[in-house]
Amino acid sequence: MELNGFSVSEFRSIKYSNWIEADKVTALIGTNESGKTNILVPLWKFNPASEGEIDQILDFPRSKYNEFRSLKEKPKFIKVKFILNESESKKISELTNMDYTKFNELICEMDYDLNRSISFPLSKIDRSTDKLKILELLKNTLSSIENTEASKQEESMRDEINKLLNEIINIINSDDKKYIMRADLRIYYDKLGKISLEKAVKTSLIKPLFEKLLEDIYSILFELNKQNPEDIKEVKDFIFSHLPSFVYYSNYGNLDSEIYLPHVIANLKRTDLGPKEAAKARTLKVLFEFVRLSPEEIHELGKEIINGRPPQNQSEIDEIAKRKKERDILLQSASTELTQKFRDWWKQGEYRFRFQADGDHFRIWVSDDNRPEDIELEGRSTGLQWFLSFFLVFLVESKKSHLNSILLLDEPGLSLHPLAQKDLALFFENLAKTNQLLYTTHSPFLIDTDKLDRVRSVYINDDGYTEVSPDLRASQNKTQQQRSIFPVHAALGLSVSDTLLLGCIPIIIEGQSDQNYLTIIKNLLINHKKINPMKEIVFLPAGGVKGIKALLPIITGTSEELPFVIVDSDGPGLKQYKDLIEGIYNSENEKVIQIGSLTTIQNAEVEDLFPHKLLADTFDKSFRAFDVYASDLINNDEAIINQLEKFAQSQNIHLETPGWKVVLSKNVKSRILNKPDLIDPNTEFFSKWIELFSKIVE
Incomplete structure (x- = not known):
């Protein structure tokens, strides 16, 4: 079961978050106090791997606390959409006697009383x-x-x-x-x-x-008269037993190197801890679960007393020594296990861990090949402390079900060096092969500029509530949202720097949707051995056609060579094309490529380099109408974007401008990545793509 998207409503600072689509890796970016944590926490509480109880004082919106507290039926605060795999769909088909293809999508909702409801959008029984x-x-x-x-x-x-x-x-x-x-x-x-x-x-x-x-x-x-599938007990039992669990981790839970056992024992029994203290107690709890000894046992095994008094004979002295030896063996075994498992995850060094208990104290020691002597965990980098703490929480709380766990990381790697943050971003990609992952950040080093379609902007709207948007441009007329996407601008600046330093081929394009489509084309051409670029091709979105001239000086600042530019052949694109070839590109016209040169379609955009049927079909799946489908009405000789906008208007389908184009490009990209043979390499489209990239790749 894969998380497809979710929305949050009436939770803490959120009135309604908007619908948030989820990828294998999803980044939620925003300023401090924008409400990023409040987006992750409801997901965790929906089906936590551990803890995650509802706290009315913390979780109810403050302005509605009295109202919600007195309600007999508490409101729903989370709505989640999952995509079921074939075996799950077929199991529900067996329980309902209905076609399994009707159970591809699942919607789950939960209220503050933990009542869950389910529905299958594709299986509504017509009465x-x-x-x-x-x-x-x-x-x-x-x-x-x-x-x-x-x-x-x-x-x-x-x-x-x-x-x-x-x-x-x-x-x-x-x-x-x-x-x-x-x-x-x-x-x-x-x-x-x-x-x-x-x-x-x-x-x-x-x-x-x-x-x-x-x-x-x-x-x-x-x-x-058939019963709705969602009303069948066996169906609900199956769904609830197969829901992915959510593992939440924040920086507050980082381990210390020296742990005072009496303090830990007391805190683990308390129910009145604040968020920071509770996060720390949670990490300590999973640490001792990993060691397979409770802090009480470690404390007791280390005491040099028998029945509340010092040992009085050799037999009692031997008994104390035996207990200490048993404790040392258990801790040594746990140390070896942690060292082995941690090496599979963290690639920045061959670390060795050693647990030690001494009287009232429990210590974690670390060594590696560069520093073979044991050093307290606190004496090593805060990045290592964070990663070890997160690793233990994930390993212990998800247990054997970790392959079906979704990770929610709040400001991960905040204390890591920028290079280590980049390594962490790569680690996320590898981890996403087995576990979906959502994380909050304001660090540009944790944003992949080749995958901006996976970035969501979190900001405070004009009414003071937290909202989320996939559109990284709509913020430009809203100060708060504009601030929230600063990490993206910074990441693009870093990408430009990398391009200059690493000798890549920079290509300036108009926007994020163009980046998605051109990345698909590049990857397909390389996979089919149609092109063999000697340098990495990097697409740099300019944030709209007006941003192209602003980006040019950054790229040309350390090099006299002008980058390639690709523009649409709509009105603004043609104007920009004319300005460039009559200006700075006067002697290098061939480096400014307009999409209209590759097709006979009037006002062509990058989308017109793809089969219109594919885009229209994806549009129908993304912005579903009732009985009429865009894929049945499109004309292959007209610009597809104009056709889809006219269709949406005729069907009263609201399209967020310009964000809907980004959503469409992302979904097209996802479909092709999951099924590369959607476009036959022998078609005219591959020919157009080869023609385009032959202008770029020598």
Whole structure:
């Protein structure tokens, strides 16, 4: 089961977060106090691997605390969407007798009383049936009975059947609706069922015709009366037992090198700890679970007393020594296990850990090849302290189910060196192969500029509530949201620096959606051996066509070589193209590429380099309408974006401008990455792509 997205409402500083799509790795960026933590915590509390209880004082919105506290039915605060795998869908199919493809999507909601509800958006049972289908059944039966010879004994029965069938047909025809509701069909069925067939002779041909009609209507009613899947106990039990657990970790839980056992024992029993103290106590709890000894046991095994007094003979002295030896062996075993498992995760050094207990104190010592002597954990980097603490929480709380756990990391690696933060970002990518991950940050070193589609902006809206948006440009007219995406701008600046330092091929493009599409094209061409670039190709979004000139001086500041620029062939793109080739690119026109040079489509944009059917189908899945689909109406000879916007307007589908294009590009990218053969390499599209990149790659 994979997390697809979620929304938070009426939780702490959040009135409604907006819908937040989730990737394998999702970054939530924002300033301090923007509410990033308040986005992660509800997910954790939805299905925590450990702890995560609702705290009304902390979790209710302060302005509504009195109202919510007095409500008999507490409001829902989290809505989560999962994508089920095939085996899960087929299991629900077995429990419901319905097509398994109807159970691909799952929606779960939870209220403050921990009541969960589920629904399957694709499996809604229609409580109505096609009017023409019922009319056909009735008319065919009526015609057959009218044309069937009846015995004298059956004449009155036949007349009664024909009269009622005509009556029902007239009632149905008088209604303008194209469907018949279940309740109305039941009334017709009951009326037909009251006709007595006692006068039918043994060789009657009318009776089986009429009984067949009743059977057919009953079969339709049976389908209409099916229980909603979400109301079936076995389905709910299966879903709730297979939900991913959420592991939450914040910096507050970092371990200290020296742990005073009496203090730990007391804190683990307390229920009145503040958030920071509770986080620390939680990490200590998982530490001792990993050691497989409670702090009480470690403390007791280290005491040099017997029955509350000092040892009085050799036998008692030996007993104390035996207990200490047992404790040392247990701690040595746990130290070895931690060292081995940690090496599989952390690649910045071959660390060795040693646990030591001495009287009232428990210590963690660290050594490595560069510093072979034992040094207290606190004497090593705070980054190592953070990672070890997070590692223990994840390892212990997720236990054997860690492959089905989703990680929620609040400001991870805040104390790490920038290079280590970059390593941490790479670590996230590897970890995401087995565990989805969402993290909050304001560090540009933890943002991958090649995957900006996975970044979400967290900010305070004009009413003082926390909101989330996938659009990294919409903030430019809102001060708070603009501040929230500063890490993205900084990350892009770092990407530009890397480009200059590492000798990459920089290409300036208009925006994030272009980056997604061009990254797909680059990867597909390389995978199919259509291009073989000797340098890394880096796409740098300018934040819109107006930002291109602002980005140029940064790239050309240390090099006289002008970068490539790709612009759309819509109005603003053509104007920018003209300005560039008549200005700074006057002698290097070939480095400014307009999309219209690759296609005959008027006002073409990057999206027009892809099959329109693919984009329209993805649009239908992303912005679902009711009975009409964009994929049935698109014209391959017109710009696809204009067509989709007109379609949305005709169907009253609200599209966030310009964010919807980013969402669409991200979903197209995801579909192609999951199924690369969606586009045949022998089609005209590959030819256009090769033509485009041949202008760039020598």
